[in-house]
Amino acid sequence: xxxxxxxxxxxxxxxxxxxxxxxxxxxxxxxxxxxxxxxxxxxxxxxxxxxxxxxxxxxxxxxxxxxxxxxxxxxxxxxxxxxxxxxxxxxxxxxxxxxxxxxxxxxxxxxxxxxxxxxxxxxxxxxxxxxxxxxxxxxxxxxxxxxxxxxxxxxxxxxxxxxxxxxxxxxxxxxxxxxxxxxxxxxxxxxxxxxxxxxxxxxxxxxxxxxxxxxxxxxxxxxxxxxxxxxxxxxxxxxxxxxxxxxxxxxxxxxxxxxxxxxxxxxxxxxxxxxxxxxxxxxxxxxxxxxxxxxxxxxxxxxxxxxxxxxxxxxxxxxxxxxxxxxxxxxxxxxxxxxxxxxxxxxxxxxxxxxxxxxxxxxxxxxxxxxxxxxxxxxxxxxxxxxxxxxxxxxxxxxxxxxxxxxxxxxxxxxxxxxxxxxxxxxxxxxxxxxxxxxxxxxxxxxxx
Amino acid sequence: xxxxxxxxxxxxxxxxxxxxxxxxxxxxxxxxxxxxxxxxxxxxxxxxxxxxxxxxxxxxxxxxxxxxxxxxxxxxxxxxxxxxxxxxxxxxxxxxxxxxxxxxxxxxxxxxxxxxxxxxxxxxxxxxxxxxxxxxxxxxxxxxxxxxxxxxxxxxxxxxxxxxxxxxxxxxxxxxxxxxxxxxxxxxxxxxxxxxxxxxxxxxxxxxxxxxxxxxxxxxxxxxxxxxxxxxxxxxxxxxxxxxxxxxxxxxxxxxxxxx
Numbered sequence: 001x002x003x004x005x006x007x008x009x010x011x012x013x014x015x016x017x018x019x020x021x022x023x024x025x026x027x028x029x030x031x032x033x034x035x036x037x038x039x040x041x042x043x044x045x046x047x048x049x050x051x052x053x054x055x056x057x058x059x060x061x062x063x064x065x066x067x068x069x070x071x072x073x074x075x076x077x078x079x080x081x082x083x084x085x086x087x088x089x090x091x092x093x094x095x096x097x098x099x100x101x102x103x104x105x106x107x108x109x110x111x112x113x114x115x116x117x118x119x120x121x122x123x124x125x126x127x128x129x130x131x132x133x134x135x136x137x138x139x140x141x142x143x144x145x146x147x148x149x150x151x152x153x154x155x156x157x158x159x160x161x162x163x164x165x166x167x168x169x170x171x172x173x174x175x176x177x178x179x180x181x182x183x184x185x186x187x188x189x190x191x192x193x194x195x196x197x198x199x200x201x202x203x204x205x206x207x208x209x210x211x212x213x214x215x216x217x218x219x220x221x222x223x224x225x226x227x228x229x230x231x232x233x234x235x236x237x238x239x240x241x242x243x244x245x246x247x248x249x250x251x252x253x254x255x256x257x258x259x260x261x262x263x264x265x266x267x268x269x270x271x272x273x274x275x276x277x278x279x280x281x282x283x284x285x286x287x288x289x290x291x292x293x294x295x296x297x298x299x300x301x302x303x304x305x306x307x308x309x310x311x312x313x314x315x316x317x318x319x320x321x322x323x324x325x326x327x328x329x330x331x332x333x334x335x336x337x338x339x340x341x342x343x344x345x346x347x348x349x350x351x352x353x354x355x356x357x358x359x360x361x362x363x364x365x366x367x368x369x370x371x372x373x374x375x376x377x378x379x380x381x382x383x384x385x386x387x388x389x390x391x392x393x394x395x396x397x398x399x400x401x402x403x404x405x406x407x408x409x410x411x412x413x414x415x416x417x418x419x420x421x422x423x424x425x426x427x428x429x430x431x432x433x434x435x436x437x438x439x440x441x442x443x444x445x446x447x448x449x
Numbered sequence: 450x451x452x453x454x455x456x457x458x459x460x461x462x463x464x465x466x467x468x469x470x471x472x473x474x475x476x477x478x479x480x481x482x483x484x485x486x487x488x489x490x491x492x493x494x495x496x497x498x499x500x501x502x503x504x505x506x507x508x509x510x511x512x513x514x515x516x517x518x519x520x521x522x523x524x525x526x527x528x529x530x531x532x533x534x535x536x537x538x539x540x541x542x543x544x545x546x547x548x549x550x551x552x553x554x555x556x557x558x559x560x561x562x563x564x565x566x567x568x569x570x571x572x573x574x575x576x577x578x579x580x581x582x583x584x585x586x587x588x589x590x591x592x593x594x595x596x597x598x599x600x601x602x603x604x605x606x607x608x609x610x611x612x613x614x615x616x617x618x619x620x621x622x623x624x625x626x627x628x629x630x631x632x633x634x635x636x637x638x639x640x641x642x643x644x645x646x647x648x649x650x651x652x653x654x655x656x657x658x659x660x661x662x663x664x665x666x667x668x669x670x671x672x673x674x675x676x677x678x679x680x681x682x683x684x685x686x687x688x689x690x691x692x693x694x695x696x697x698x699x700x701x702x703x704x705x706x707x708x709x
Binding site for chain 2 (some may be wrong): 389390391392394395396397398399400401402403405406409410412413414415416417
């Protein structure tokens with residue numbers, strides 16, 4: 001336990017909220033929560049000696065405390081204006097404010113037969129059996145202190161189930177907004193999502209994270225469990241644009257069946273400190289897992305992506321393509337690990353992490369790792385950290401293009417292949433706008449694009 | 450149009466140009482020849498304003514203005530163009546974006562309205578005929594995956610679209626087969642006019658069979674060691690550069706007499 005954490009506070013939070021937390025009538029969940037709490041009270045947050053947290057100092061998070069809102073009603077409310085910048089066209093939409101469903105801002109309407117798009121809390125209250133065996137199965141509560149605290153205290157999140165063979169007609173959009181209400185550091189939304197794509201189904205899922213105002217301080221502590229059953233396909237976007245004083249910690253646990261395909265697009269633009277733990281298990285033959293990532297950081301932002309892809313069966317394919325553009329004194333960490341089990345012959349795995357430093361004070365740490373226990377595999381990895389190419393810059397300027405626009409064009413060009421892989425047009429366009437908006441002289445770039 | 454007086458320039462602290470004098474009038478084509486390392490490309494890059502190419506003495510005046518105070522983009526807007534020896538590949542930026550950004554930067558500088566998409570495409574397609582370039586190439590990323598010949602044609606296309614007043618071709622012939630060389634030369638010749646001047650930097654005389662210069666200058670060890678008419682290129686082809694190399698010391702002083 002870190003010195004700054006006081007176990008009594010969390011035990012008190014749990015006692016106070018326990019009876020209002022969803023699923024209190026399901027004994028299995030009660031046990032899960034109490035065990036997770038006990039683990040957290042014993043072990044606390046990870047420390048600097050923990051190899052997986054070597055490059056990310058958790059002290060600011062420990063200092064923040066990650067305390068939930070003191071009452072079941074939550075901390076604050078937001079209006080439609082706060083939602084608008086996140087809207088993504090026609091979608092089945094759930095909106096959570098400070099981690100709790102806002103029914104007025106949500107718009108799900110009629111879903112096709114066999115499809116559930118709902119908040120997790122009522123699902124746990126009404127039919128907890130449907131979630132037993134999924135919730136807590138893929139995300140181990142004892143993975144780390146954040147996962148444990150989330151398991152003990154989560155109040156809501158999304159429950160999505162795409163029935164067998166259904167090709168969903170519209171994307172599902174999950175929007176998480178924080179108000180920053182509830183004290184100087186705001187409160188913490190402990191969000192839990194359960195996503196199941198049943199066999200043969202196809203769906204697109206978008207998660208957007210943001211705040212009511214840029215000055216808001218708060219934390220998001222999210223655990224998402226994703227099951228992609230045999231022959232199912234899920235395209236999953238995560239757009240993290242938290243306020244720049246906020247913390248964002250997320251665990252994403254993916255379990256894949258035979259010939260399933262999971263494509264993830266993980267974009268981090270906001271927050272002062274963000275940590276993503278992504279763990280994909282390719283647990284049957286022929287599973288494909290494509291993980292794209294893009295970080296745009298400036299100021300003193302810190303973004304840590306920690307990825308593990310577990311190839312357990314033969315003929316699996318995985319790609320990790322992560323890029324970062326770093327300005328100011330920002331810092332990013334990419335730790336990508338591919339594990340190929342003895343049984344996972346004919347695995348095809350590739351990891352690439354490329355970083356562009358726009359400032360001499362920015363720092364990118366890259367640790368691609370392969371752990372191969374099978375002998376007939378194709379695995380490669382590579383990492384680069386570089387600056388803008390002076391030759392390319394001069395080439396553009398010699399064509400009458402001013403230095404600022406030339407730099408922006410090159411930055412945009414660096415990030416563009418990650419963007420181009422995003423098949424969903426509204427996401428692509430919104431991000432393009434975000435990126436050009438983040439770059440200086442964005443106006444001139446828009447004229448060209 | 451361009452007046453270079455006693456130009457000394459260094460790259461990374463090493464002096465490469467050691468006193469160049471050159472005058473180029475409107476409509477003239479000057480060839481700069483010389484052995485490897487003589488400073489030909491350095492001269493081209495100094496005129497274009499590349500970072501790291503430092504003028505240590507002398508001056509370069511363009512229309513009477515000191516060029517050293519202008520950024521590369523300002524020089525381009527004033528009508529200077531450098532066709533690169535090694536055109537840069539820029540993944541993620543399409544050729545058509547680059548051309549549009551360049552054209553509109555020039556038009557803005559001249560106080561003209563930006564071209565709309567239709568007029569711009571019509572202009573580009575028209576100029577592509579000059580260099581026999583496949584239309585699909587303008588939608589591809591700048592020079593990415595282009596063959597050597599396609600890259601050089603792309604340089605000439607950019608030149609044709611931007612219509613400079615002074616174009617510097619830096620070893621545009623290097624790496625071209627004879628067919629590509631002819632296409633590139635034809636493209637350049639079609640742009641010759643009484644208002645437009647060219648500096649053609651080349652190692653070989655071959656290009657000058659197709660782009661016939663008004664003047665030929667031989668650069669060696671950072672100085673122009675010999676100037677003459679187009680026939681000088683032919684003489685260099687036959688005799689090589691060795692007779693002009695400094696270090697042959699006395700030879701340098703005497704060759705003028707010997708060859709005339």
